[in-house]
Amino acid sequence: MPQQGKPPSNILLRGSLFVLRRKCGKPNCHCADGDLHESPALTYSLHGRTRILSLRPKDVNGVRAALGRYRKVLAQIEKQALDGIQSLRRGIEQERKGRLRGNRR
Numbered sequence: 001m002p003q004q005g006k007p008p009s010n011i012l013l014r015g016s017l018f019v020l021r022r023k024c025g026k027p028n029c030h031c032a033d034g035d036l037h038e039s040p041a042l043t044y045s046l047h048g049r050t051r052i053l054s055l056r057p058k059d060v061n062g063v064r065a066a067l068g069r070y071r072k073v074l075a076q077i078e079k080q081a082l083d084g085i086q087s088l089r090r091g092i093e094q095e096r097k098g099r100l101r102g103n104r105r
Contacts, residue, residue, distance in 0.1 A: 009065070010069075011066050011069075012066055012069050012070040012073060013042065013044075013063060013066035013067050013069075013070055014044055014067075014070050015042050015043050015044030015045075015067065016042070016043050016044075016067075017040065017041075017042055017060065017063055017064055017067060018040075018041055018043060019038050019039070019040055019041070020038065020039050020040075020041045020052070020054065021036040021037070021038050022036055022037055023036060023037070024037055039054055039055070040054075040055040040056075040057060040059070040060045040063075041053060041054050041055055042055060042063055
């Protein structure tokens with residue numbers, strides 16, 4: 001069972017990790033003078049809308065690792081897709097060359 005607050009090492013996360021900076025609204029708080037409160041967050045899109053998920057500080061390293069795994073898998077998929085396109089293109093070009101050679105007779 002995974003540790004609480006730490007995503008399992010096999011999950012993937014899509015999105016971006018960033019720091020939210022905001023004022024709480026209390027007049028006597030340090031943020032009223034410009035020293036804003038900071039908290040880590042994950043932003044991601046879902047059904048065409050951007051969502052923000054506030055994180056606990058202990059979640060940041062696991063989320064960062066899961067984002068990296070997602071980018072790695074995405075790069076692998078992109079490479080496979082491009083390889084497939086190149087293979088298809090070669091097959092089409094070879095067939096066209098074969099037809100052109102056959103028409104020369």
